[in-house]
Amino acid sequence: MIDVRPLDAPFGAEIAGLDLTKSISAEDFRPVHDAFLQYGVLVFRDQELTPEQHIAFSRHFAPLLIHPIESQWALGYPELLQVPDRENVNADTGKIAQLPWHSDLTYAERPCLGVLLYGKEVPPSSEGGATGFVDIIAVYDALPAPLKARIENLEMLHRFEGDGESEVAKRITALISPEDYAKLGVTPHPLVITHPELGRKALNISCLYAYQIVGLEPEESRQLIAELSAFAAQDRFVLYHEWRRFDLVAWDNRRTMHCATGHSGKYPRIMQKTTLIGDFYRDISVRHELHTSAA
Numbered sequence: 001m002i003d004v005r006p007l008d009a010p011f012g013a014e015i016a017g018l019d020l021t022k023s024i025s026a027e028d029f030r031p032v033h034d035a036f037l038q039y040g041v042l043v044f045r046d047q048e049l050t051p052e053q054h055i056a057f058s059r060h061f062a063p064l065l066i067h068p069i070e071s072q073w074a075l076g077y078p079e080l081l082q083v084p085d086r087e088n089v090n091a092d093t094g095k096i097a098q099l100p101w102h103s104d105l106t107y108a109e110r111p112c113l114g115v116l117l118y119g120k121e122v123p124p125s126s127e128g129g130a131t132g133f134v135d136i137i138a139v140y141d142a143l144p145a146p147l148k149a150r151i152e153n154l155e156m157l158h159r160f161e162g163d164g165e166s167e168v169a170k171r172i173t174a175l176i177s178p179e180d181y182a183k184l185g186v187t188p189h190p191l192v193i194t195h196p197e198l199g200r201k202a203l204n205i206s207c208l209y210a211y212q213i214v215g216l217e218p219e220e221s222r223q224l225i226a227e228l229s230a231f232a233a234q235d236r237f238v239l240y241h242e243w244r245r246f247d248l249v250a251w252d253n254r255r256t257m258h259c260a261t262g263h264s265g266k267y268p269r270i271m272q273k274t275t276l277i278g279d280f281y282r283d284i285s286v287r288h289e290l291h292t293s294a295a
Ligand SMILES: [Fe+2]
Pocket: 102, 103, 104, 258
């Protein structure tokens, strides 16, 4: 019996009573999909999954993306990405795999619908490694009316290296191969997006990948990005997931940003993810060829 348990947080829910090593019927999946839309982040505990089982369950949500960063494909599965870990060290804090707030793939023309991230090996929570989530619909709703009006029709350029200047911009660029980097471009997206299934507006700020707001002077753009980023990161919009081994966490990338708080490196941390193809908020898909795993 599937049990949807809201988290003790502004959003998110745990799904109990479902064994993801078994095949799931469409009928069993329906309440999971409903909860995915309602809560934005779903946690499935104690699921010891093979890559095939992770991939098979993910396909219930949407077709899977063959991620453009080929150098991070995991275990020979092009649908499965290995999250960079020990090679990703923050030079300022010494923490491993620490990343600021972002929605995934907003540097691409067609950002993803969602992600299912699996904790194959995780450190004790006292060593860090939590993942944070922000509800960008709640953020938009809470913006002061003048700020909403100011950003309503603005577009922002996103790129993989974000501002290009920060420690993290240089670090993540060094993580991918020159061939992969050459595939990535600079992509405009609306600052205010409408969730295609919920019909609700969300603040599409994706801080890590934010480059420049179109039509503003660089300094004005920088200030507005900083103001919106600080507003979005307030505790009232945030939940932190502390990982246990064999957790699977699914998030709606159209409704959330996430961050990786980083860990000490004393213990192994192996995280793998599948990426759901975006249904999208703006029709520029004609310019972007995607390969589905079903093809
Ligand atoms: Fe991410």
